[in-house]
Amino acid sequence: MKIQLVKIAHARSGDKGDDANIGLLALKPQDYPVLVREVTAERVKKHFAGICRGEVERYELPNLLALNFVLHHALDGGGLVSLRMDNQGKTYGAALLRMEIDVP
Amino acid sequence: MIRIANGSAFWGDSAEAPLDLLRGGPLDYLTLDYLAEITMSILQKLKARDPRAGYAHDFVGVIKRGAKDIVERGVKVVTNAGGMNPVGCKDAVAAVLQAAGYGGRIKIGVVTGDDIMPQLDQMLESGIPFTNMDSGEPLSAIRARVQSANVYFGAFPIADALCRGAGIVITGRCNDAALALGPMVREFGWKAHDWDRIAAGTIAGHVIECGAQCTGGNCQADWESIPDIANIGYPIVEAEPDGTFVVTKHAGTGGRVNVAGVTEQLLYEIGDPKSYITPDGIADFTTIRLEQRGPDRVRASGIKGRAATDQYKVSISYSAGFKAVGTLAYSWPDAHKKARAADKILRQRMDRLGLELEAIHSEFVGVNGCHGEMSGEPANDIAEVVLRIGARAMEKAPVERFLKEIIPIALNGPPSVTGLNSGRSKVDEIIAYWPALIPMTAVAPQVDVASV
Incomplete structure (x- = not known):
C-alpha cells in the first residue's frame, strides 16, 4: 500500500548558507523503521529534483525517532542571493511530507 | 537549578x-x-x-x-x-x-x-586563507568585496x-x-x-x-x-x-x-x-x-x-551583485494560463532588450511557489495565481531595467491582473555569506565590565 509521509511523520526545515536541512520525525515509534527503510538519501534527492542541485546526506537519530537530511546547493545560492520565494527552505520539510512510500 | x-x-x-x-x-x-x-x-x-x-x-x-x-x-x-x-x-x-x-x-x-575586519589583510598575509567551508575557494577571490568579518x-x-x-x-x-x-x-x-x-x-x-x-x-x-x-x-x-x-x-x-x-x-x-x-x-x-x-x-x-x-568559525559577508523581484496577480478565468503567458512575454522582452542578467527565476504563487514541480498541476478553475518573477546580475543597471519592464505588462499583456507590490519593488544589493575558519590562537575575546 502506498501512503504519503505526512500520515506517519512530521518535519521541520531550515537553511545554512546554500544548504537546506530537513528533520524528519516519526509520529509513532513503530513507524521509525519504515522511515529508515523507505526514505533514503537517493529518494530524497530525486524528490527534490529541480530544487536541490547537489548531493543529499542522511543521518540517523534513533534516540529521537528522527532522520536528518542535508540537501546541498538546494537554495539557489541561499539567503539574499536566492531568487526563490522560499529562500531559506522553510517549507522543504512540508515538501518532503508529500513523498509517497510503500507500507506493508 | x-x-x-x-x-x-x-x-x-x-x-x-x-x-x-x-x-x-x-x-x-x-x-x-x-x-x-x-x-x-x-x-x-x-x-x-x-x-x-x-x-x-x-x-x-x-x-x-x-x-x-x-x-x-x-x-x-x-x-x-x-x-x-x-x-x-x-x-x-x-x-x-x-x-x-x-x-x-x-x-x-x-x-x-x-570584529576582525580591521586585521583581515594582515591575517591573510600571515597565511590564514579563510577558505570558504562550502566551496573551498580562498577569500582572496572576493577580498575586495568583503563588507564584514566576525568571529x-x-x-x-x-x-x-x-x-x-x-x-x-x-x-x-x-x-x-x-x-x-x-x-x-x-x-x-x-x-x-x-x-x-x-x-x-x-x-x-x-x-x-x-x-x-x-x-x-x-x-x-x-x-x-x-x-x-x-x-x-x-x-x-x-x-x-x-x-x-x-x-x-x-x-x-x-x-x-x-x-x-x-x-x-x-x-x-x-x-x-x-x-x-x-x-x-x-x-x-x-x-x-x-x-x-x-x-x-x-x-x-x-x-x-x-x-x-582549535578553530573558531568566522562569518564573512560580501557584496555579490543586485537583485529584484516583481509580482503580478492574475484572477479567474484562466488565472494560471494568463500568469504563464505573462511570464513568457516578459522573458521575450528581456531577451529583446539584451539585458545581461545572471538569472531570471519565475514562480507561480498558489501553484508551485513553495514546492516547485512536485506541486503538480492546479485545478483549471483556480481562483487566482501570482506570478513572482525575479532577476539577478552583478551590475545594478540591468536589474533596474528588468524591474521597469514588469509594471507595464498590467496594461500591455494578458487581462484581469493587479499589481500587488510590484509598483513598490526595488533593487536590492545582494549580500552573500562566506563561512570560514580561523585558528583560536589568532584572535582573543576582550571582556570589559563597568558600573552604569
Missing part, C-alpha cells in the same frame, strides 16, 4: 516576548538573540553611516521597558545585540538606565574582539563577564547557544573540558535560541490542536548542574511544550547530528534522551560531548 529564558530569536521578533518573560513568572536569566547570518552586514552599513549605530536598537527598548525587573529583581540579561558595535550598544543602554534612576545600581559587561566566540567570555558582576552582558557575534551556556558555566562552575556538560548546555541553548519554535510555533506535529497560540509563551530552560534540563514556559501562557515540538527544534538547522560543533565543544545529538515530565515540561538527559576544535 537556574531558569534561563529566550525572548528573541532574531532582530524583528516579538517586542512583547522579553517583557512577558520578565513579568510572567520566576526567571534568573533572559537571553536575547538578534543576529542572523546576514544581520551583521546590515549593521555594518548602519555603522558606516553613523559611528554610534550598528547594533540591534530594539534591545535598548527592552531595557527601557524592563529596567525595573532587571535591576530590582536581579534578572540577568545576556544578548548579542551589540552586533557591529557592542560598545555603542552599551552606551545607549547605560543612558537609558541612568535616565530611569538606576545609575550605579547595575554593571554591564561587554564582549568585543569578534563566533563561545560561552566563556560571557561567563567571565557574569563572574565579574555584570547584570547585563552585551556581545557582538557569538555562537547562538553560548547566550544560554554562558550563564550555566557561570552558575555551575563548569570547566572548559567538562565536555558532556558543555554539550548539554549547548543543546539547551540550541533548543531555545529560536524562541517560540520550541513552544508550539512553526510546529508541524498536530499543529491545529496547539492551544492559544495568540498568547504563546517563549521558552524557559530549567538547567541543572549535572547537565540535565527541562524545557518549559511560564504558567498561563499559550502554546505547547512536548517531545514532538522539542524534537523538531533539535533538528532545526543542524548538519551531522553526532558533531554539532561550537567554539566550546562538540555535541552529539544522537545521545539526547527526551521525556515528557508533566504538561509543558520536556526533560533532556544523557547528553554526551567531545573536545572542542
Whole structure:
C-alpha cells in the first residue's frame, strides 16, 4: 500500500548558507523503521529534483525517532542571493511530507 | 537549578516576548538573540553611516521597558545585540538606565574582539586563507568585496563577564547557544573540558535560541490542536548542574511544550547530528534522551560531548551583485494560463532588450511557489495565481531595467491582473555569506565590565 509521509511523520526545515536541512520525525515509534527503510538519501534527492542541485546526506537519530537530511546547493545560492520565494527552505520539510512510500 | 529564558530569536521578533518573560513568572536569566547570518552586514552599513549605530536598537527598548525587573529583581540579561558595535550598544543602554534612576545600581559587561575586519589583510598575509567551508575557494577571490568579518566566540567570555558582576552582558557575534551556556558555566562552575556538560548546555541553548519554535510555533506535529497560540509563551530552560534540563514556559501562557515540538527544534538547522560543533565543544545529538515530565515540561538527559576544535568559525559577508523581484496577480478565468503567458512575454522582452542578467527565476504563487514541480498541476478553475518573477546580475543597471519592464505588462499583456507590490519593488544589493575558519590562537575575546 502506498501512503504519503505526512500520515506517519512530521518535519521541520531550515537553511545554512546554500544548504537546506530537513528533520524528519516519526509520529509513532513503530513507524521509525519504515522511515529508515523507505526514505533514503537517493529518494530524497530525486524528490527534490529541480530544487536541490547537489548531493543529499542522511543521518540517523534513533534516540529521537528522527532522520536528518542535508540537501546541498538546494537554495539557489541561499539567503539574499536566492531568487526563490522560499529562500531559506522553510517549507522543504512540508515538501518532503508529500513523498509517497510503500507500507506493508 | 537556574531558569534561563529566550525572548528573541532574531532582530524583528516579538517586542512583547522579553517583557512577558520578565513579568510572567520566576526567571534568573533572559537571553536575547538578534543576529542572523546576514544581520551583521546590515549593521555594518548602519555603522558606516553613523559611528554610534550598528547594533540591534530594539534591545535598548527592552531595557527601557524592563529596567525595573532587571535591576530590582536581579534578572540577568545576556544578548548579542551589540552586533557591529557592542560598545555603542552599551552606551545607549547605560543612558537609558541612568535616565530611569538606576545609575550605579547595575554593571554591564561587554564582549568585543569578534570584529576582525580591521586585521583581515594582515591575517591573510600571515597565511590564514579563510577558505570558504562550502566551496573551498580562498577569500582572496572576493577580498575586495568583503563588507564584514566576525568571529563566533563561545560561552566563556560571557561567563567571565557574569563572574565579574555584570547584570547585563552585551556581545557582538557569538555562537547562538553560548547566550544560554554562558550563564550555566557561570552558575555551575563548569570547566572548559567538562565536555558532556558543555554539550548539554549547548543543546539547551540550541533548543531555545529560536524562541517560540520550541513552544508550539512553526510546529508541524498536530499543529491545529496547539492551544492559544495568540498568547504563546517563549521558552524557559530549567538547567541543572549535572547537565540535565527541562524545557518549559511560564504558567498561563499559550502554546505547547512536548517531545514532538522539542524534537523538531533539535533538528532545526543542524548538519551531522553526532558533531554539532561550537567554539566550546562538540555535541552529539544522537545521545539526547527526551521525556515528557508533566504538561509543558520536556526533560533532556544523557547528553554526551567531545573536545572542542582549535578553530573558531568566522562569518564573512560580501557584496555579490543586485537583485529584484516583481509580482503580478492574475484572477479567474484562466488565472494560471494568463500568469504563464505573462511570464513568457516578459522573458521575450528581456531577451529583446539584451539585458545581461545572471538569472531570471519565475514562480507561480498558489501553484508551485513553495514546492516547485512536485506541486503538480492546479485545478483549471483556480481562483487566482501570482506570478513572482525575479532577476539577478552583478551590475545594478540591468536589474533596474528588468524591474521597469514588469509594471507595464498590467496594461500591455494578458487581462484581469493587479499589481500587488510590484509598483513598490526595488533593487536590492545582494549580500552573500562566506563561512570560514580561523585558528583560536589568532584572535582573543576582550571582556570589559563597568558600573552604569
